[in-house]
Structure formats: C-alpha cells, structure tokens
Amino acid sequence: MQRLARVESEAAAPHVGECVTIKVALAGQPNVGKSTIFNGLTGMNQHVGNWPGKTVEQKTGGCARGDKQFDFVDLPGTYSLTANSVEERVARDYILHERPDVVVAVVDAAIPERSLYLLAELLLLPAPVVLVLNMMDVAAQQGIQVEPRVLEAALGIPVVPMSATKNQGYEALLDAVVAVGDEAYPYNPHRPVILPAHQTVLEELITWVAAYVPKPYPVDWVALKLLEGDDEVVALMQSALPDEVWTRVHATLLRHEDAILDIAGARYAWIARMIRAAVVRPKVGQMGLTARLDRVLTHPVWGTLALLGVLAVVFWLTYAIGTPLQGGMEDLIQQGAEALSAGLQGVLPLWLVALLADGLIGGAGMVVTFLPILVIFFAVLGFLEDTGYMARAAYITDRFMHAMGLHGKSFLPLLLGFGCNVPAILGTRIIETKRARWLTILLAPLIPCTARMAVVAILAPVFFGRAAMWVAWGLVAVNLGVLAVLGIVFHRFVLKGEQSMFIMELPLYHLPNARSIGLYVWQNVIAFLQKAGTVILAAAVVVWALSYFPAGGDVTQSYLAWIGRGLAPLGALMGLPWMLMIALLTSFVAKENTIATLGVLYGNFETTLPALITPPAALGFLIVQMLFIPCVATVAAVKQETRSWAWTLLSLGLMFVISLGAGILVYQVGTLLMRG
Amino acid sequence: MLKTLLALIRDDAYRTPQELAAALAVPTPLVEQMLAQLVEGGYLAVPEACADGCGGCSLAQACGARPGVGLRFWTLTAKGVSAC
Numbered sequence: 001m002q003r004l005a006r007v008e009s010e011a012a013a014p015h016v017g018e019c020v021t022i023k024v025a026l027a028g029q030p031n032v033g034k035s036t037i038f039n040g041l042t043g044m045n046q047h048v049g050n051w052p053g054k055t056v057e058q059k060t061g062g063c064a065r066g067d068k069q070f071d072f073v074d075l076p077g078t079y080s081l082t083a084n085s086v087e088e089r090v091a092r093d094y095i096l097h098e099r100p101d102v103v104v105a106v107v108d109a110a111i112p113e114r115s116l117y118l119l120a121e122l123l124l125l126p127a128p129v130v131l132v133l134n135m136m137d138v139a140a141q142q143g144i145q146v147e148p149r150v151l152e153a154a155l156g157i158p159v160v161p162m163s164a165t166k167n168q169g170y171e172a173l174l175d176a177v178v179a180v181g182d183e184a185y186p187y188n189p190h191r192p193v194i195l196p197a198h199q200t201v202l203e204e205l206i207t208w209v210a211a212y213v214p215k216p217y218p219v220d221w222v223a224l225k226l227l228e229g230d231d232e233v234v235a236l237m238q239s240a241l242p243d244e245v246w247t248r249v250h251a252t253l254l255r256h257e258d259a260i261l262d263i264a265g266a267r268y269a270w271i272a273r274m275i276r277a278a279v280v281r282p283k284v285g286q287m288g289l290t291a292r293l294d295r296v297l298t299h300p301v302w303g304t305l306a307l308l309g310v311l312a313v314v315f316w317l318t319y320a321i322g323t324p325l326q327g328g329m330e331d332l333i334q335q336g337a338e339a340l341s342a343g344l345q346g347v348l349p350l351w352l353v354a355l356l357a358d359g360l361i362g363g364a365g366m367v368v369t370f371l372p373i374l375v376i377f378f379a380v381l382g383f384l385e386d387t388g389y390m391a392r393a394a395y396i397t398d399r400f401m402h403a404m405g406l407h408g409k410s411f412l413p414l415l416l417g418f419g420c421n422v423p424a425i426l427g428t429r430i431i432e433t434k435r436a437r438w439l440t441i442l443l444a445p446l447i448p449c450t451a452r453m454a455v456v457a458i459l460a461p462v463f464f465g466r467a468a469m470w471v472a473w474g475l476v477a478v479n480l481g482v483l484a485v486l487g488i489v490f491h492r493f494v495l496k497g498e499q500s501m502f503i504m505e506l507p508l509y510h511l512p513n514a515r516s517i518g519l520y521v522w523q524n525v526i527a528f529l530q531k532a533g534t535v536i537l538a539a540a541v542v543v544w545a546l547s548y549f550p551a552g553g554d555v556t557q558s559y560l561a562w563i564g565r566g567l568a569p570l571g572a573l574m575g576l577p578w579m580l581m582i583a584l585l586t587s588f589v590a591k592e593n594t595i596a597t598l599g600v601l602y603g604n605f606e607t608t609l610p611a612l613i614t615p616p617a618a619l620g621f622l623i624v625q626m627l628f629i630p631c632v633a634t635v636a637a638v639k640q641e642t643r644s645w646a647w648t649l650l651s652l653g654l655m656f657v658i659s660l661g662a663g664i665l666v667y668q669v670g671t672l673l674m675r676g
Numbered sequence: 677m678l679k680t681l682l683a684l685i686r687d688d689a690y691r692t693p694q695e696l697a698a699a700l701a702v703p704t705p706l707v708e709q710m711l712a713q714l715v716e717g718g719y720l721a722v723p724e725a726c727a728d729g730c731g732g733c734s735l736a737q738a739c740g741a742r743p744g745v746g747l748r749f750w751t752l753t754a755k756g757v758s759a760c
Binding site: 079084111113114117258260261262264265266268269271272275276279281294298395398502503504505506 | 677678679680682685690691692693694696700701702703705706709710711713716717719720748749750751752759
C-alpha cells in the first residue's frame with residue numbers, strides 16, 4: 001500500500017514533476033526539543049491555532065524537498081498515550097483518526113529511557129514511526145554513548161541521530177520519513193510483548209469485541225486498552241457492545257484489574273532491554289558529582305559519621321561566630337536598660353520603671369540579643385538545605401529509625417518534628433492504623449525541634465563555654481537515643497512488627513544560592529522576632545509581675561517565689577534553684593520563654609548562672625530542657641489529633657517523667673563522679 | 677517489571693529510586709517513571725503537605741522536610757501491597 005497522500009488526487013500514479021505530500025506528526029515528551037525540530041523543519045511556514053474543541057495549542061507547518069511536500073503537525077508534549085490528560089487524548093486521537101503517513105517520535109538522547117514508554121505506545125498505533133535521538137551533543141557532553149544503529153536493529157524502525165539546536169540531522173530525518181512513507185524501508189517494529197498470563201485474556205477480549213469496535217479504532221489496540229483499564233476506551237466499548245457481551249467483558253476486566261502492572265511492566269522491561277543494548281553510561285570513575293558524594297554521604301558508616309560531623313560543624317560555626325556577636329548585643333541592651341532605668345527614675349512609678357527595665361528589656365530583650373546566634377544557625381541550616389544535603393541527612397536518619405524498627409510512615413512526621421513538633425503531630429494523619437499513629441504522636445515530642453535547639457544553642461555556651469559544641473551535639477544524641485529506646489520498646493511490645501514501606505527522593509547536589517539562604521534566614525528571623533514581640537513578651541511580663549508583686553521587687557517574697565518553693569524539692573534533686581525550675585515551667589508556653597524568664601529573674605544570667613550551679617546541675621538542666629513536656633501548641637495538637645485526654649495526659653506524663661528522671665540521673669551521677 | 681518494583685518496595689530493603697534502579701539494573705529515570713505510573717494507578721501514594729500546624733511555631737520555616745517543599749516520598753498503598 002502506498003502511504004503517501006497525493007496532492008493531485010485524480011492521478012493514479014505519480015508523474016514527473018508531480019508533488020507528493022507526506023503527512024508527518026511530531027510526537028514526544030515536553031522538553032525533548034520537539035518544537036526546535038518543528039521550527040527547524042518549517043521555518044516561517046507554520047500556523048499556530050488550537051486543536052478543534054480544545055484549549056491545547058496546535059502547530060502545523062510544511063516544507064518541500066524535491067518532489068516531496070511535507071505537512072507537519074506538532075502534537076502536544078506527552079509522557080504516554082493513556083488518555084489521562086487532554087494532551088494525551090489529542091495526540092492519540094490525531095494518530096487514530098487522521099492517520100498520518102509517518103509519526104516522528106522525538107527522544108532526548110541524554111535520557112532516552114524517559115521517552116521510550118511513549119514510543120512503546122506509539123508502536124501500537126496504526127502509523128509507522130521514525131525515532132529521532134535528539135540532543136546527541138548533550139548526551140556526548142555527559143559522556144553518554146548512544147548507538148543509533150544498535151537501537152535501530154533492536155527496535156526494527158528507523159533511528160535518526162540529531163542535534164537540532166546545531167542544525168544537525170534534518171536531512172537524515174527527512175530521508176528516513178520518505179523511506180518509511182515510500183515503504184522503501186523494511187519497517188518491522190519489535191513491540192513489547194504482553195506476558196503469557198494475560199495473552200489468553202487479550203485474545204478472548206479480541207474475539208468478543210472484534211465485531212463491535214467502531215472505526216477507525218484498531219481491534220487489537222482497543223482490546224489491549226480495555227485490559228489496561230483505559231477509561232476512554234472502556235466508555236467507548238461500553239456504549240458499543242451489546243449488554244450481554246459488555247457484561248462478560250466487564251467481568252473479565254474486573255478479574256484482571258491488575259493486568260496493567262503486567263502490560264506496563266512488560267513495556268518497562270522492553271525499554272530496559274533497549275537501553276542495555278544501545279546506551280553506554282559513564283563508568284564509576286566518570287560518574288557525576290552527586291553519585292560520587294553520595295557514595296560517602298549515604299554510606300551506612302561514613303554517611304552516619306558525616307552527619308555527626310556536619311551537626312558538630314553547625315554548632316561550632318554557630319558558637320564560634322554567633323557568641324561574640326551576642327555578647328556585643330547583650331552589652332548594648334544592658335546599657336540601654338540601665339540608661340532607661342536611670343532616666344525614668346522619679347518620672348514614672350517605680351514598678352513601671354522596673355517593668356520596662358527588668359520585665360520587657362531584661363526578659364524579651366534578652367531573647368532578642370541571641371539573634372546573631374540564631375542567624376548563624378539558620379544560615380548554616382539554609383546552606384545545607386540549599387545544597388541538597390538535608391535529604392541525605394533524612395536518609396541517614398531513616399537508617400537510624402529503621403534500626404529501631406520504627407520506620408515507614410512514622411518516619412515522615414518524625415522528620416517534620418525537627419522543624420516543629422506541631423506539624424509532626426498533625427503529619428501523623430498519613431498513618432492508617434490508629435495504634436501506630438498514636439504511638440508516633442507519643443514519640444514526636446522527643447524530636448528536638450528548632451525552638452528547643454535554639455534554647456540549647458543559647459544556654460550551652462553560658463554553662464560550658466568552649467565545650468558547648470560537644471554538649472549541644474550530645475544533647476541531640478540523648479534525645480534521639482531516648483526516642484530509639486522507646487521506639488524499640490513500642491515496636492517490640494505494642495506494634496509487634498507492623499511496618500509501612502516507603503521510598504524517598506535524593507535530589508542532585510547543587511551550588512547554594514545566596515538569595516535562597518538569605519530568604520530562609522530572613523523568614524526565620526522575622527518569625528522569631530514576631531514571637532519575641534508577642535508570646536515571649538507577654539510571658540516575660542507575667543513572669544516579671546509574679547516576681548515583683550506583692551513585695552515590690554523582692555523576688556524572694558513574690559508570688560513566683562511561692563510557686564517556686566513548691567518546686568524546690570524537685571529542683572534540689574537536680575541541684576537547681578527554684579528560679580531555674582520556674583524557667584522550665586514557663587517553657588510550656590513556648591520553649592524560648594526559658595531565656596526570657598532567666599533574663600527577668602537573673603538579669604545578666606550569663607555571668608550569674610555559671611557561678612550558681614555546678615556543671616552536673618547545668619547539664620541536667622539542659623537535658624531536662626530538651627526532654628521536657630512540649631509547648632502548649634504541641635499539647636493542643638496531641639489532644640486535637642488523639643481526641644483523648646487520657647492519651648494527651650499520658651504523653652505529658654511520659655515526657656515529664658523521662659525529662660526529670662534523666663535530669664536527676666545526670667546530676668546525681670555527675671556529682672558522684674566529681675566527688676570521686 | 678512493575679510487580680518486581682512493588683515487591684522490592686514491599687521488602688523494605690531499598691530506600692531511594694537510585695537503590696531500586698541498581699537492584700533492577702535499569703537507569704534511575706526509568707524507576708522514577710515507573711514510580712509515577714504506580715502512583716497514577718493507586719499502588720503508591722505521594723504524601724502531600726500533611727500538616728498545617730506550622731503557623732503555631734516561630735521557627736516553622738526552619739523545617740526543611742515539609743512534603744511538597746523539601747523531600748519527595750512514595751509510600752506503598754494497600755492496593756500496592758495486595759498487588760505484589
């Protein structure tokens with residue numbers, strides 16, 4: 001059969017000088033250079049409109065060579081022809097209804113595997129296909145060798161290498177189109193083969209529907225699409241088949257609902273064979289930066305050590321650069337508070353002067369002085385995130401959670417907990433089983449959120465000076481260790497092996513963008529300042545009022561002292577004065593309130609506190625701070641998600657007992673060791 | 677090959693598309709394409725932003741692991757488990 005449509009339709013055979021038109025459809029995924037090829041072929045001779053009845057752009061154009069006229073249609077970019085989108089329907093309907101003489105399938109030679117699924121589907125349609133390997137130059141730059149002749153032999157269709165942006169391959173493409181159109185090329189496509197398990201079913205379907213398939217649909221294609229569960233074809237045949245035949249077909253389709261896995265799976269196996277035959281990728285020595293880095297950074301041992309090292313560097317940079325800056329800001333704030341206090345003496349009532357100087361500036365102002373530390377902390381985190389390392393950190397963390405048996409869908413919300421425990425609790429909604437979900441809710445507050453980390457970032461250097469980096473590092477390890485122990489216990493005795501599997505993406509590493517990091521830091525700093533100006537400020541005023549009244553400034557006779565003395569016996573077990581217990585208590589409103597409270601009660605606590613408590617007590621205090629009951633927003637989230645006061649109180653009780661138990665243990669053991 | 681991929685995910689011995697690609701001896705982009713098809717068929721699910729409580733935290737923006745913003749995950753659905 002002559003595939004070429006003749007311009008002069010009355011002619012029975014081409015004569016000398018007669019022009020023959022070849023109708024060509026360009027198919028391919030988005031971003032494979034299809035439009036570049038279309039523009040290169042048609043130049044100014046093109047028309048842009050819409051596909052009939054659709055909002056999808058239609059580009060048509062033409063060119064002539066010798067006695068051949070080529071009419072091109074640029075089909076919408078699609079990944080497959082499964083009728084999932086309007087573009088896919090337009091593309092396949094055009095081929096089915098308009099029957100182009102040749103379909104040119106454009107493939108990115110650098111990642112041919114991405115486009116071959118579309119080719120597998122094109123080969124099932126009633127139009128011959130020419131494969132274009134575009135961007136051969138890009139593939140060569142990446143060290144990828146694609147063998148067009150090998151691929152052609154494996155596929156049984158013409159394969160044309162091109163570099164459209166460099167004007168290379170156009171003549172060869174037109175030659176191939178003409179050869180296929182003229183049937184000069186031995187076109188014999190090697191299509192993916194359906195697995196034997198479904199071959200019989202397919203043949204049955206063909207037998208049942210053959211007499212009823214409307215034109216111009218090919219019977220084999222319709223039967224295959226029915227088996228794939230293609231909505232459009234199913235609807236088409238439901239209306240075309242008599243009821244008794246449709247009932248039989250429908251029952252068969254329901255029985256073989258998962259046939260798509262075998263059909264599509266066979267296509268992927270076919271793609272894998274083609275790629276193995278015709279594509280040679282760089283060897284290990286030539287692999288990309290991401291692959292080389294990941295060999296170390298995702299390695300079970302080296303990756304874990306790298307993560308610990310990165311964490312240490314984060315704290316080191318935070319303290320080495322941030323602490324001196326914080327000292328400068330603190331001096332400024334203190335001088336301002338003293339000047340304000342001196343200037344307002346006698347002008348305003350004494351209590352109001354105390355409120356401004358000690359409550360507002362001493363409390364919320366003290367929190368603000370730690371802004372440089374937080375800026376450095378967020379800048380380093382932003383840098384790590386922007387380079388793509390954070391994904392590797394999550395990957396390594398998953399190994400850790402995997403080892404304790406708590407993985408799968410629990411991992412994702414727990415990962416969120418490193419940012420904030422509230423979304424971590426809400427994020428447990430993705431866990432289907434109630435038992436697993438509630439236990440994840442119970443564990444989530446043990447993940448050190450950035451607010452807890454910020455408090456530790458501020459307090460660790462106050463107590464431990466140059467050793468702060470190691471202390472902060474160890475505190476994070478303690479939290480994760482406690483989480484691991486609880487996770488193992490829950491997994492062994494409550495969940496009993498229940499698991500949920502998942503896969504995570506590791507993006508490519510890339511150079512960090514200063515603007516992205518700047519925005520990241522800016523957003524965090526603004527959010528922190530907003531909180532300092534609202535929740536922390538309000539809490540500082542309340543703490544100041546409780547510490548000022550009724551004795552008019554004598555803290556030891558204040559309401560706060562009355563509350564604090566109630567906590568004193570507990571504090572004594574950890575070597576902590578009642579003021580530190582109050583600071584812990586106020587962290588229930590927001591973790592940062594610990595700093596504000598210490599500022600109100602001690603003024604310059606950086607010099608006061610190290611002299612007041614011993615190193616074991618300081619370490620115990622930091623451990624309690626890291627493991628203490630979560631903030632009120634997290635508790636509210638626990639109540640909201642579990643809808644159970646009993647579970648919420650269990651969560652609070654667990655954290656309370658663990659934190660104070662750990663604090664007492666550290667203080668008592670530390671004191672014994674120091675005495676020894 | 678799709679059933680094999682589902683079985684590998686179910687076995688929980690592989691964690692990334694790269695690891696799955698190595699196990700199947702195919703390029704990673706092909707595995708990503710298969711994952712997308714399995715999501716479309718309901719055999720895998722991609723968790724969208726699963727939490728909306730970030731407004732309550734002053735440091736919410738520091739959370740680089742929010743789905744849709746940072747990492748991408750695929751989880752096996754009940755349909756996926758029964759199919760492999």
